[in-house]
Amino acid sequence: MEANGGDSSEIVRELEELKLRKAEIEHRISTLEAKLHETAAVERLDAAVSNGYSSPAAIEHGLDHGLSPDQIYRYSRQLLLPSFGVEAQSNLLKSSVLVIGAGGLGSPALLYLAACGVGRLGIIDHDVVELNNMHRQIIHTEAFIGHPKVKSAASACRSVNSTIKIDEHVEALRTSNALEILSQYDIIVDATDNPPSRYMISDCCVLLGKPLVSGAALGMEGQLTVYNHNGGPCYRCLFPTPPPTSACQRCSDSGVLGVVPGVIGCLQALETIKLASMVGEPLSERMLLFDALSARIRIVKIRGRSSQCTVCGDNSSFDKHQFKNFDYEDFTQFPLFAGSLKLLPKESRISSEEFKEILQKKERHILLDVRPSHHYKIVSLPDSLNIPLANLESRLNELTSVLKEKEDVNAETGPCTSLYVVCRRGNDSQRAVQYLRESGFDSAKDIIGGLEAWAADVNPNFPTY
Amino acid sequence: MQLTLEFGGGLELLCESKKIHKVNVDLPNGADDLTMKHLLAWVRTNVIKERPEMFLKGDTVRPGVLVLVNDCDWELSGQLETTIEEKDVIVFISTLHGG
Numbered sequence: 001m002e003a004n005g006g007d008s009s010e011i012v013r014e015l016e017e018l019k020l021r022k023a024e025i026e027h028r029i030s031t032l033e034a035k036l037h038e039t040a041a042v043e044r045l046d047a048a049v050s051n052g053y054s055s056p057a058a059i060e061h062g063l064d065h066g067l068s069p070d071q072i073y074r075y076s077r078q079l080l081l082p083s084f085g086v087e088a089q090s091n092l093l094k095s096s097v098l099v100i101g102a103g104g105l106g107s108p109a110l111l112y113l114a115a116c117g118v119g120r121l122g123i124i125d126h127d128v129v130e131l132n133n134m135h136r137q138i139i140h141t142e143a144f145i146g147h148p149k150v151k152s153a154a155s156a157c158r159s160v161n162s163t164i165k166i167d168e169h170v171e172a173l174r175t176s177n178a179l180e181i182l183s184q185y186d187i188i189v190d191a192t193d194n195p196p197s198r199y200m201i202s203d204c205c206v207l208l209g210k211p212l213v214s215g216a217a218l219g220m221e222g223q224l225t226v227y228n229h230n231g232g233p234c235y236r237c238l239f240p241t242p243p244p245t246s247a248c249q250r251c252s253d254s255g256v257l258g259v260v261p262g263v264i265g266c267l268q269a270l271e272t273i274k275l276a277s278m279v280g281e282p283l284s285e286r287m288l289l290f291d292a293l294s295a296r297i298r299i300v301k302i303r304g305r306s307s308q309c310t311v312c313g314d315n316s317s318f319d320k321h322q323f324k325n326f327d328y329e330d331f332t333q334f335p336l337f338a339g340s341l342k343l344l345p346k347e348s349r350i351s352s353e354e355f356k357e358i359l360q361k362k363e364r365h366i367l368l369d370v371r372p373s374h375h376y377k378i379v380s381l382p383d384s385l386n387i388p389l390a391n392l393e394s395r396l397n398e399l400t401s402v403l404k405e406k407e408d409v410n411a412e413t414g415p416c417t418s419l420y421v422v423c424r425r426g427n428d429s430q431r432a433v434q435y436l437r438e439s440g441f442d443s444a445k446d447i448i449g450g451l452e453a454w455a456a457d458v459n460p461n462f463p464t465y
Numbered sequence: 466m467q468l469t470l471e472f473g474g475g476l477e478l479l480c481e482s483k484k485i486h487k488v489n490v491d492l493p494n495g496a497d498d499l500t501m502k503h504l505l506a507w508v509r510t511n512v513i514k515e516r517p518e519m520f521l522k523g524d525t526v527r528p529g530v531l532v533l534v535n536d537c538d539w540e541l542s543g544q545l546e547t548t549i550e551e552k553d554v555i556v557f558i559s560t561l562h563g564g
């Protein structure tokens with residue numbers, strides 16, 4: 001070993017490289033094994049033919065459903081199902097499905113869709129695999145930490161089924177590329193985690209006339225329905241007005257038990273398989289509500305398509321041009337990607353490095369942390385004041401008195417006390433600053449990127465979660 | 466009138482994290498029957514313990530809340546005008562976005 005003692009980051013890097021290479025080699029092995037199996041099956045058939053058990057013509061005609069011998073063997077347990085059978089399998093093999101998001105919902109959905117034999121499977125996600133995803137995003141393995149989720153998910157799907165086509169879209173879905181990408185698929189699966197994506201995907205499906213299998217999960221609960229199918233409602237028919245941002249939580253902010261999105265993701269795969277193979281009754285105009293803690297599943301009847309809907313309604317003028325120019329983040333007041341919200345002008349914000357200088361120069365200030373108190377208990381910056389965003393309005397007097405105390409102590413010196421606001425990633429801090437400035441706290445500024453930026457750019461030892 | 470109220474999708478946090486509430490609601494003075502409009506006001510006063518703005522907006526539920534009367538979207542039964550009967554189950558559920 002030539003490794004210089006103590007240089008652990010070098011070792012970690014090499015380990016990661018080796019793990020990735022191992023995953024690639026394993027994938028190559030499974031591809032070759034599948035090929036070998038297929039070749040062997042054909043050879044067995046050829047042998048049977050030359051032995052006079054069957055004529056070549058009979059074989060060709062016997063397989064007019066389009067399934068190859070390997071496919072018959074691979075999918076035999078589905079072919080044996082009287083309610084599914086060779087016709088449904090053949091439909092499935094001809095279908096194409098796009099799964100948007102390779103996270104908690106997308107993980108099981110993708111694995112089942114790959115395994116069951118969807119002909120072409122698209123995966124789109126802009127994110128990379130992180131350790132704190134892995135409790136629920138079961139498609140990913142440790143070897144792919146730090147690598148694009150799409151690469152990881154595609155590799156896992158190929159190792160399950162190397163005979164289907166898998167499209168990798170390593171990019172964020174935006175209004176600029178959504179029409180072009182979604183138009184390449186028969187069925188769309190919404191496995192995203194935020195309101196603007198959900199509105200954008202539903203609107204796009206209406207414009208393109210694609211059915212949308214929509215799942216959501218948070219904490220201990222999940223929801224599932226099929227939108228825009230066979231005259232059924234779209235997402236906007238149900239939710240014409242976006243909810244307040246305080247009612248929009250991400251799993252990465254509020255927590256989720258890993259298996260809960262797993263259950264919903266499996267059900268999304270099931271609904272997709274039903275649509276693609278044209279069997280059963282899709283969950284359209286109905287919604288499944290899953291409560292994990294009380295072990296209850298309730299299926300409720302929901303409204304049909306609304307003639308008043310601004311997108312799919314009778315008098316809707318919503319077209320592709322409007323879609324491309326629609327600002328979904330502004331509409332929902334919620335960022336498409338964690339940390340991307342831009343509510344404030346530049347002069348109302350400072351970077352984490354700038355805040356470090358303020359600390360070093362001992363400039364007079366108050367640091368307000370607006371995260372929920374249970375987050376604050378996990379880790380916080382020293383000398384900060386915690387007032388969660390949800391309580392800011394009712395506890396504004398606390399902030400006023402703390403500011404006043406500082407002013408009194410320092411009555412004779414220097415400029416007035418500045419107020420800095422921090423949160424986990426820099427979204428809530430912007431909402432807080434916007435509110436504080438409206439309430440007369442003119443010096444309020446937010447720390448861009450929150451504690452995550454602090455950990456990334458100032459103090460790498462600061463714990464992230 | 467005996468009713469079962471259920472809160473989900475995070476709305477239970479507004480009523481002391483209790484999801485299922487068996488309640489007894491009296492007919493409002495002079496009214497012949499109980500409508501969802503009455504019931505919402507009653508829930509606001511008797512069940513919701515904090516942040517009522519996360520439940521109601523104006524005289525109806527806030528955007529993003531589905532109301533189900535006996536497992537059926539209240540849009541199909543007349544929304545605020547829906548008549549509630551003995552032993553009905555009314556579910557209030559906030560839509561989820563996570564994944």
Ligand SMILES: [Zn+2]
Nearest residue numbers: 234237309312
């Ligand atoms: Zn609609």
